[in-house]
Amino acid sequence: MLELVRQPWPWYTSGAVIAFVMVLLLFFGKSFGVSSNLRTICSACGAGKSVKFFDFDWRSQTWNLLFLVGAVLGGVISSQFLSTGEAVQISQATIQDLGQLGISAPRGIQPEELFSLEALFTVKGFLILLLGGFAIGFGARYAGGCTSGHAISGLSNLQWPSLVAVIGFFIGGLLTTWVLMPIIF
Amino acid sequence: MKGLKFILAGILFGIVMSKSEAISWFRIQEMFRFQSFHMYGIIGTAVILGVIITYLIKKYKLRDYQGNPIVFTPKEKSVPRYLIGGVIFGLGWALTGACPGPMFVSIGYGYWAILLAVGGAIAGTYTYGVLKDRLPH
Numbered sequence: 001m002l003e004l005v006r007q008p009w010p011w012y013t014s015g016a017v018i019a020f021v022m023v024l025l026l027f028f029g030k031s032f033g034v035s036s037n038l039r040t041i042c043s044a045c046g047a048g049k050s051v052k053f054f055d056f057d058w059r060s061q062t063w064n065l066l067f068l069v070g071a072v073l074g075g076v077i078s079s080q081f082l083s084t085g086e087a088v089q090i091s092q093a094t095i096q097d098l099g100q101l102g103i104s105a106p107r108g109i110q111p112e113e114l115f116s117l118e119a120l121f122t123v124k125g126f127l128i129l130l131l132g133g134f135a136i137g138f139g140a141r142y143a144g145g146c147t148s149g150h151a152i153s154g155l156s157n158l159q160w161p162s163l164v165a166v167i168g169f170f171i172g173g174l175l176t177t178w179v180l181m182p183i184i185f
Numbered sequence: 186m187k188g189l190k191f192i193l194a195g196i197l198f199g200i201v202m203s204k205s206e207a208i209s210w211f212r213i214q215e216m217f218r219f220q221s222f223h224m225y226g227i228i229g230t231a232v233i234l235g236v237i238i239t240y241l242i243k244k245y246k247l248r249d250y251q252g253n254p255i256v257f258t259p260k261e262k263s264v265p266r267y268l269i270g271g272v273i274f275g276l277g278w279a280l281t282g283a284c285p286g287p288m289f290v291s292i293g294y295g296y297w298a299i300l301l302a303v304g305g306a307i308a309g310t311y312t313y314g315v316l317k318d319r320l321p322h
Contacts, residue, residue: 167271
C-alpha cells in the first residue's frame with residue numbers, strides 16, 4: 001500500500017482530492033483560496049496602519065494561515081516519507097524545448113538551474129524568483145484570487161469573472177513561456 | 186483544538202500537490218507548451234467534480250458542520266481587473282512555475298529558494314494594496 005502511495009499520483013486522483021479539499025473547507029464554513037493569505041500576512045505585519053486595504057480583522061483569517069501551515073507540512077511529509085526520489089516524468093518534447101533554454105532534464109521535482117541555492121545567488125536567478133513572485137502576488141490580488149480561488153472555487157460555482165481571470169492566467173503564462181523565456185534564459 | 190482541522194486539510198492539500206507533481210516547475214512548463222495532458226487533467230477533474238458538488242450543495246441547501254447554510258458569494262462583475270490582474274498573475278506563474286499554494290508546499294518539500302518568490306509575492310500584494318485606488322477595476 002505504502003509503495004503505491006509513494007509512486008507519483010495520477011492526475012485523476014489528484015483532481016479528486018483537490019475537489020475533496022475544497023468541499024471539506026465549505027463544510028468547515030470557509031472557502032478555498034490560498035492567495036488571500038498573502039494579504040493576511042501583510043495585515044498581520046502591520047500594513048493596515050498605513051494602507052487601508054490591509055486594515056481589516058486579519059485574525060478572522062487565522063484558519064487560512066493554519067491551512068497554509070498544513071500545506072508546508074504536507075510538503076515535508078511527501079518529501080520525507082512518501083517519495084521515491086525519482087525525477088518528474090515530463091514529456092520528451094518538453095525536455096528538448098527546455099534543453100534549448102539551458103534547463104537540463106529533471107533530476108527531482110524542480111530544476112536545479114532555478115531552485116538551487118547557487119542559482120539563487122546569481123543576478124538572473126535572484127530576479128526571476130523575486131519578480132516572478134511579485135507578479136504572482138500583485139496579479140492575484142488585482143484579479144481577486146489565484147488558481148485555487150478562481151480556477152477551482154470560482155469555476156466550480158460557474159462564475160464568469162473567474163473564467164475571465166483564468167483566461168488571463170493563461171494569456172500571461174503563454175506570454176512568459178513563448179515570448180519572455182527565450183529572451184530571459 | 187479548533188484549528189486542527191484546517192491544518193489537516195492543508196496537509197492533505199500539500200501531499201496531493203506534491204505527489205501529483207503539481208508543484209513542479211517542469212509540469213507547469215509542460216502545460217504551457219501543450220505537451221502533456223497531466224495538469225489539464227488535474228484542474229479539469231477538480232473543476233468537473235467541483236461543479237457537480239457545488240450544484241448539489243445548492244440544490245439540497247446543505248449546511249456546514251455548525252448548521253449554517255453554505256453560501257457562495259458571487260464575484261463582482263468586471264472585466265479589466267480579472268483580465269489585467271490575471272495576465273500579471275500568469276506572467277509570474279509560468280516564470281516561477283508556482284502559484285500561491287504550491288509555493289508553500291515547495292518550501293516544505295525542501296526547495297528553500299522559493300522563499301524568495303514568497304517574499305516577492307508578499308511585496309506584490311502590498312504594492313497592489315498601495316496602488317489599488319489608482320488601478321482600473
